[in-house]
Amino acid sequence: TEQPDVEVMPPDTVDAEAKERPVRISRLWFYARSHLRILLIGGTLTFFGGIVGLVQPVIAMSIIETLGDGDPLGNLLWILGGAVLVGAVLEAFGPYLMQRTGQNIILTVRRRLVSQLVHLTVPEVDRLKSGDLVSRLTSDTNLLRTVASTTVIGGLTAIFMLLGGLAVMAWIDLVLFAVTLSMAAVVTLVMLVVMPRIGAATRESQTALGDMGGILERLLGAFRTVKASGAEGREMASLDKAAVEARDKGVTVAVWEALAGVLAFLPVNIAFLVVLGLGGARVADGAMTIGSLIGFLLMLFYLMGPIGSLVQALSQLQTGLAAVARVEQVDHLDAEDLSDGAPTSAAGSSTEAARVEFDGVEFRYEADLAPVHRGVSFTATGTGLTALVGPSGAGKTTIFSLIEGFYPATAGTVRVDGRDIGDWPLRELRSMIGYVEQDAPVLHGTLRENLIMAAPEATDDDVARVVAQARLTDLVGRLPDGLDSAVGARGVTLSGGERQRVAIARALLRRPRLLLLDEATSQLDAANEAALRQVMLEAAGRTNVIVVAHRLSTVTSADQIVVLDAGRVRAIGTHADLLRTDDLYRDLATEQLLTAES
Ligand code: ADP
Numbered sequence: 001t002e003q004p005d006v007e008v009m010p011p012d013t014v015d016a017e018a019k020e021r022p023v024r025i026s027r028l029w030f031y032a033r034s035h036l037r038i039l040l041i042g043g044t045l046t047f048f049g050g051i052v053g054l055v056q057p058v059i060a061m062s063i064i065e066t067l068g069d070g071d072p073l074g075n076l077l078w079i080l081g082g083a084v085l086v087g088a089v090l091e092a093f094g095p096y097l098m099q100r101t102g103q104n105i106i107l108t109v110r111r112r113l114v115s116q117l118v119h120l121t122v123p124e125v126d127r128l129k130s131g132d133l134v135s136r137l138t139s140d141t142n143l144l145r146t147v148a149s150t151t152v153i154g155g156l157t158a159i160f161m162l163l164g165g166l167a168v169m170a171w172i173d174l175v176l177f178a179v180t181l182s183m184a185a186v187v188t189l190v191m192l193v194v195m196p197r198i199g200a201a202t203r204e205s206q207t208a209l210g211d212m213g214g215i216l217e218r219l220l221g222a223f224r225t226v227k228a229s230g231a232e233g234r235e236m237a238s239l240d241k242a243a244v245e246a247r248d249k250g251v252t253v254a255v256w257e258a259l260a261g262v263l264a265f266l267p268v269n270i271a272f273l274v275v276l277g278l279g280g281a282r283v284a285d286g287a288m289t290i291g292s293l294i295g296f297l298l299m300l301f302y303l304m305g306p307i308g309s310l311v312q313a314l315s316q317l318q319t320g321l322a323a324v325a326r327v328e329q330v331d332h333l334d335a336e337d338l339s340d341g342a343p344t345s346a347a348g349s350s351t352e353a354a355r356v357e358f359d360g361v362e363f364r365y366e367a368d369l370a371p372v373h374r375g376v377s378f379t380a381t382g383t384g385l386t387a388l389v390g391p392s393g394a395g396k397t398t399i400f401s402l403i404e405g406f407y408p409a410t411a412g413t414v415r416v417d418g419r420d421i422g423d424w425p426l427r428e429l430r431s432m433i434g435y436v437e438q439d440a441p442v443l444h445g446t447l448r449e450n451l452i453m454a455a456p457e458a459t460d461d462d463v464a465r466v467v468a469q470a471r472l473t474d475l476v477g478r479l480p481d482g483l484d485s486a487v488g489a490r491g492v493t494l495s496g497g498e499r500q501r502v503a504i505a506r507a508l509l510r511r512p513r514l515l516l517l518d519e520a521t522s523q524l525d526a527a528n529e530a531a532l533r534q535v536m537l538e539a540a541g542r543t544n545v546i547v548v549a550h551r552l553s554t555v556t557s558a559d560q561i562v563v564l565d566a567g568r569v570r571a572i573g574t575h576a577d578l579l580r581t582d583d584l585y586r587d588l589a590t591e592q593l594l595t596a597e598s
């Protein structure tokens with residue numbers, strides 16, 4: 001009989017708790033500071049490109065002024081031509097440097113994120129949506145790049161150009177300047193109101209994208225089940241809902257951005273009309289020359305550029321700050337401090353089987369969830385096989401999580417070699433344990449890479465030894481490139497039993513002092529089952545093996561069986577003892593434990 005072992009997970013809580021909060025602009029400094037030199041060069045070039053552009057209307061104005069004198073334009077035209085050329089070169093090279101630096105900034109941020117991600121604690125990852133994390137690593141970091149490079153410098157340049165332009169205007173004609181300045185004040189006010197809106201809308205839009213990533217990730221993770229259940233429609237609907245949500249949020253951003261654009265340019269256009277009317281009258285009065293008026297109007301036109309870039313920069317800034325908030329949220333998750341644990345291969349000099357003690361252990365995954373363990377005590381010491389059995393959900397797998405230090409016990413103590421798990425340097429603790437998960441995963445890479453993952457310094461002889469021990473010799477022989485064949489997602493697909501034995505070989509390669517084995521619940525053929533049993537028994541002859549047993553053949557060979565039920569240890573004994581004394585065990589053994597099909 002197939003024993004279902006469905007793990008019910010709590011609903012995602014992380015997003016509800018940790019809404020993305022706005023981040024201060026000063027935070028961008030953190031990302032930009034290590035690239036300061038090249039940013040400054042790029043910024044300076046961009047800046048001078050802008051200044052050269054500023055000079056052009058002034059020169060044009062002089063040209064128009066001199067027209068009446070009947071002088072040849074000669075030199076001024078050359079200067080103007082030169083300014084255009086220099087401006088073009090500067091404006092191409094500056095942004096190139098900025099983009100390049102931007103890419104380097106992303107790299108820095110991604111490295112930080114990745115190192116943060118791999119050091120997250122198991123509870124954190126259990127609670128996260130990994131698809132959302134992926135979007136933080138890709139799209140959010142990309143947004144951050146734009147801000148840290150182009151936006152800040154582009155925005156600053158635009159501000160300088162605006163100030164410069166206004167100064168030139170004041171120099172040309174103070175009355176018209178006053179008109180322009182009052183319009184500029186209106187623009188500023190409007191921006192102060194609109195920009196935070198863009199920021200909020202952008203944060204929501206990025207969150208919606210992250211949610212979509214989360215749904216997609218869960219869909220792909222359960223693809224067969226979805227197919228087999230014919231639930232494509234349901235999945236499509238929830239993906240579609242997320243996509244529509246992302247679109248809506250995106251449109252909201254666009255609305256605010258469009259509004260910002262209109263509200264920024266409208267006052268300038270009004271200024272243009274007023275300047276034209278008022279300036280015309282002043283020219284008629286002889287208060288200003290026609291050349292000055294044209295120069296002033298050219299200046300107004302010219303300022304449209306920086307105003308546009310400023311609006312764009314400010315809204316990009318909002319986007320970038322939203323991205324920083326999402327990236328930094330990962331920073332604030334729990335990360336393990338593994339720095340103190342030195343050894344990475346089998347700890348210390350001892351090769352003796354490790355002693356494991358559970359002493360009145362109580363455990364709950366979350367404060368508001370029911371306890372999984374309500375006082376679990378047992379000891380597994382020396383070489384030999386301890387089997388954990390119990391109904392699904394009894395807390396068997398959780399026992400391994402506590403031994404590995406993934407989660408701390410809520411009360412009571414878990415000791416390895418007499419030392420409380422909390423007192424062990426995690427790296428050292430884990431380096432002496434071989435752990436085979438229930439759904440033994442094969443990671444990307446070759447079979448060899450999969451095996452030496454936990455023991456990179458292993459020799460070919462070591463690998464050959466565990467291949468033989470885990471009865472993988474036949475499999476290796478069948479694979480096209482033997483040990484160097486790609487396996488997993490992008491390679492040969494291995495069966496459940498094969499994956500399990502690869503995982504066992506991986507665990508054995510460390511010469512663990514303790515082997516934790518969570519048996520697969522799926523049916524194995526008789527040959528595979530016999531092989532697995534042999535591997536297990538051989539390992540138990542050398543070291544301390546604790547196995548979450550789903551097979552009759554495992555419990556019959558166990559030195560001791562710990563029967564768990566409803567978070568408590570119900571009985572401890574051998575198969576023969578327990579068959580006589582414990583009715584739950586008798587039921588389990590006769591009805592639920594798997595027997596090999598023959
Ligand atoms: P077993 O391996 O005996 O089937 P587990 O140790 O996997 O049981 O799980 C024990 C209980 O803890 C189950 O009710 C399960 O739903 C719950 N559980 C398992 N993992 C988590 C988790 N990460 N967060 C919250 N509850 C969990």
Ligand code: MG
Pocket residue numbers: 005396397398438548
């Ligand atoms: Mg389990």
